[in-house]
Amino acid sequence: MKTKLFLFSIICFCGIGIMLYAQNPETNTERYIERSINDRVYVYDTLTYTVQNKNDHIYKEVIYGDCQFYPGKFRSYDYIFDEIFSPKRKKELQGNTLLLDFYCDSSGNVLEVQFKSKAIFQISLQEIYALERSLLKYKFELKNTCPEKKYYSLMSVYHGWCK
Amino acid sequence: MRKKNVSKAFLLILLAGIVYACMEEGEFLSSKRSLPPEVSAAQKWYEDQVAGGYLEWKSVSIDETNMLKPDWRTAFWNEDENYKVTEVHLVGDEQFLFITSECADKFQETGDMRYKASDTRLVVRTNKKTKETDGFIMIMYPKLDYLEKNIDQPLRDMSYLYRNSAFSGVIYYHYLNGEFMNGWSYKAGVPYAIYPAKEATNTSNGPLKSDYYFCDYVCETYYSCRPIYYGGDYMYDYCEPYNQYCWYENCYPDTSGDGGTSGGGGGGNPGNPGNQPSPSDDAEDIIDDFDLDNTGIEKLNEILEEMLDQCGYEYVHNFLKEGGFSFSNARYSPNSTEGGFNPITKELTFKNSSSINSSFPEEFIHLYQDSYYAGGIAQYTNTGCPNIEFEAKVMQDIACIIRNGACDKLGAGKKYPIKYMEWLFEITHNGQTYPDYSDIMGLYPQCNYMNYWDFLEDFKNIPNSPYKDMPTDKDLIPGALFNISINSGCK
Numbered sequence: 001m002k003t004k005l006f007l008f009s010i011i012c013f014c015g016i017g018i019m020l021y022a023q024n025p026e027t028n029t030e031r032y033i034e035r036s037i038n039d040r041v042y043v044y045d046t047l048t049y050t051v052q053n054k055n056d057h058i059y060k061e062v063i064y065g066d067c068q069f070y071p072g073k074f075r076s077y078d079y080i081f082d083e084i085f086s087p088k089r090k091k092e093l094q095g096n097t098l099l100l101d102f103y104c105d106s107s108g109n110v111l112e113v114q115f116k117s118k119a120i121f122q123i124s125l126q127e128i129y130a131l132e133r134s135l136l137k138y139k140f141e142l143k144n145t146c147p148e149k150k151y152y153s154l155m156s157v158y159h160g161w162c163k
Numbered sequence: 164m165r166k167k168n169v170s171k172a173f174l175l176i177l178l179a180g181i182v183y184a185c186m187e188e189g190e191f192l193s194s195k196r197s198l199p200p201e202v203s204a205a206q207k208w209y210e211d212q213v214a215g216g217y218l219e220w221k222s223v224s225i226d227e228t229n230m231l232k233p234d235w236r237t238a239f240w241n242e243d244e245n246y247k248v249t250e251v252h253l254v255g256d257e258q259f260l261f262i263t264s265e266c267a268d269k270f271q272e273t274g275d276m277r278y279k280a281s282d283t284r285l286v287v288r289t290n291k292k293t294k295e296t297d298g299f300i301m302i303m304y305p306k307l308d309y310l311e312k313n314i315d316q317p318l319r320d321m322s323y324l325y326r327n328s329a330f331s332g333v334i335y336y337h338y339l340n341g342e343f344m345n346g347w348s349y350k351a352g353v354p355y356a357i358y359p360a361k362e363a364t365n366t367s368n369g370p371l372k373s374d375y376y377f378c379d380y381v382c383e384t385y386y387s388c389r390p391i392y393y394g395g396d397y398m399y400d401y402c403e404p405y406n407q408y409c410w411y412e413n414c415y416p417d418t419s420g421d422g423g424t425s426g427g428g429g430g431g432n433p434g435n436p437g438n439q440p441s442p443s444d445d446a447e448d449i450i451d452d453f454d455l456d457n458t459g460i461e462k463l464n465e466i467l468e469e470m471l472d473q474c475g476y477e478y479v480h481n482f483l484k485e486g487g488f489s490f491s492n493a494r495y496s497p498n499s500t501e502g503g504f505n506p507i508t509k510e511l512t513f514k515n516s517s518s519i520n521s522s523f524p525e526e527f528i529h530l531y532q533d534s535y536y537a538g539g540i541a542q543y544t545n546t547g548c549p550n551i552e553f554e555a556k557v558m559q560d561i562a563c564i565i566r567n568g569a570c571d572k573l574g575a576g577k578k579y580p581i582k583y584m585e586w587l588f589e590i591t592h593n594g595q596t597y598p599d600y601s602d603i604m605g606l607y608p609q610c611n612y613m614n615y616w617d618f619l620e621d622f623k624n625i626p627n628s629p630y631k632d633m634p635t636d637k638d639l640i641p642g643a644l645f646n647i648s649i650n651s652g653c654k
Contacts, residue, residue: 064575065625070521071569097593157594
C-alpha cells in the first residue's frame with residue numbers, strides 16, 4: 001500500500017511539474033521561434049499562434065481602462081490585404097481570420113501591429129513583413145482621446161479570407 | 164477678304180439675335196410656362212394664405228419691415244420621406260440683406276458682388292402623411308470661409324431639406340406673419356441654436372447669462388439692398404448698411420444652480436421647421452423622450468445605426484422593442500461621467516454630445532441587462548456590480564470582434580490585457596461566431612487556462628477602478644450574454 005501511495009505521489013508531482021514547466025515561456029525554448037527578413041526579426045509564438053516584430057515595445061506600455069475613447073468610424077484596411085495577397089493565396093487561406101492587435105498614438109497613427117491566426121504558419125514571412133509595413137501607414141480616427149494618455153490599443157479581425 | 168468680313172458680321176448679328184431671342188423667350192417662357200404641379204399647389208396655398216400676395220416681414224431684432232413677394236420664376240421643389248417642399252425667392256423693391264461683417268468687409272475690399280451672398284426664401288411644406296401644408300420664411304447666408312470655398316454658388320446646394328454637409332453660415336426661420344421662429348448657426352455642417360436678442364445694441368461680444376444658459380452675445384450689421392434678377396437668380400446692389408441685429412449663440416446650460424439637471428443645450432429651442440435631425444425610428448423604439456440638442460440626436464442616430472449592423476446589438480434592440488423596455492429620457496448631465504444609465508428612473512445621460520459615441524453602446528446594454536435580469540440591475544450596486552459592468556464590456560467586445568471593425572478591448576484588465584484579447588478571439592472561434600456557455604467558461608492552454616471569471620477579476624483592477632473593492636457575485640452568471648448566444652441566431 002505504501003509503495004502504491006509513494007508511486008502515486010511521484011506521478012502527481014511529476015505531472016504538475018511538467019505542466020508548470022510547459023506553461024513557462026522562459027523555460028520552453030521551442031515555444032518561440034525567431035525569423036528574419038531584411039532588417040526585421042519576427043518572433044512567432046507557437047502556443048498562441050501570434051507573431052510580432054522583435055523590436056515592438058509599446059504594447060507593454062499601454063494602460064487599459066483609464067480612458068473612455070471612441071475608435072471612430074472604421075475605415076476598412078482590406079485594400080492592404082488585396083495588394084499583398086493574390087486571389088490564389090486568398091483561396092489557400094480561405095476560412096481563416098487574422099486578429100490584428102494595433103498600438104497607436106493619440107492621433108490614431110499605427111505604431112505597432114501584431115498578428116494572431118490559426119493559419120499564422122501558412123502566412124509567409126514576406127507577407128507578414130509586407131502587412132506590417134503597410135499597416136504601419138494606416139490611421140484610425142480616434143475620438144475622445146485623453147490628454148494624459150500616450151498610447152492606445154485596438155484590435156480588429158480581418159475576415160477577408162472567409163468571403 | 165471683304166466677303167469674309169461680311170460673313171463674320173452676319174454670323175455675329177445672327178448670334179446676337181439668337182441670344183436676344185433666347186433671353187426674351189426665356190423670360191417669356193418662365194413667366195408664362197406652366198409650373199410643375201407641386202409648385203402650382205404651393206403657389207395656390209400661398210395665395211390663399213396671404214391676401215394681396217405681399218408678406219410683411221420684420222427684421223430679426225427691430226421693428227423695421229420689408230414688403231416681400233415670392234418670384235415664382237425661381238421656384239423649385241424637392242422631397243424626402245416626410246415632406247414635399249417648394250422653395251421660392253422672396254423679393255421686394257428694397258429688402259434687407261443679411262451677410263456677415265467679414266463678408267461685408269471683403270466686399271468693400273474687392274467690390275466682388277459674390278461676397279453679398281444671402282437668400283430669403285418662402286418655404287411651403289406639405290406633410291406626406293397628414294397632407295397638411297404650412298409655410299415660413301427661411302433666410303440663409305454663408306460665413307466667409309465657406310463662401311470663399313464655394314464662391315460661385317455658395318447657396319446653390321442649400322435647401323430646406325438638403326444642406327451642404329460642410330455648410331458654415333446662419334439660417335433663420337420666421338412665420339409668415341413676420342415673427343421669429345428659430346435660428347441656427349452652422350459650423351462645418353453642424354447646427355447650433357441661436358436666440359435673437361430683442362435689444363439690439365452696440366455692445367461688444369461677451370458671455371451673457373440668460374435664465375438657464377450662458378451664451379455669447381453676437382451682433383452683425385444688415386444691409387438694405389435692391390435685388391436684381393439676373394440669369395435666373397437674384398443678386399443685390401445699392402446696398403447701404405442699415406442697422407444692427409444681435410443674437411445669443413454658443414449657449415450652454417447653467418449648471419451652477421441646479422446641479423446640471425436643467426436640460427441640455429437644445430432645451431431652449433423653439434419649434435424647428437428646418438431639417439433639424441429628428442430621432443430615428445430605431446431610437447424612438449427604445450427612448451421615450453429626447454432632451455438632446457441637434458448634434459446629440461444626430462450622434463445618437465448615427466451610433467445606433469452603426470450598432471444595429473451588428474447581429475448582437477440588433478437582437479438586443481428587438482428584445483427591448485418587443486418587450487416594451489425603454490429609456491425614459493435621454494439628456495445631458497455635464498457634471499456626471501461620460502455616460503450613465505439610472506436603473507431606477509431608466510434615464511440615459513451623457514456628459515456632452517462628444518460622449519455619445521463612446522458611451523451609448525454600454526448604456527444600451529445596461530438597459531438590456533436591466534430588462535433581462537429579474538429585479539433589474541439596481542440591486543447590484545455593490546456585490547455583483549463588477550459582474551454587470553464586465554459582462555457589458557465583454558458583450559461590446561464580442562459584437563465588435565465578430566464584424567470587421569476597430570475594437571477598443573473594453574473588458575481588458577490590468578495584468579492580462581493581451582490574454583483577454585486572445586481569449587476573445589478563441590471564444591468567438593477566431594472572430595467568427597457568437598460564443599456559447601462552454602466557450603466562455605472553457606479553459607484554454609493558450610489563454611493560460613483563464614476563463615470569464617479570471618478576466619473579470621483582472622478587470623476589477625484597472626487604474627482608478629470603482630469596482631476594486633466590490634465583491635464579485637459568483638452566482639450571477641453572464642445570463643444576458645448567454646441569452647444572445649442562445650436566442651439571437653448570431654453566427
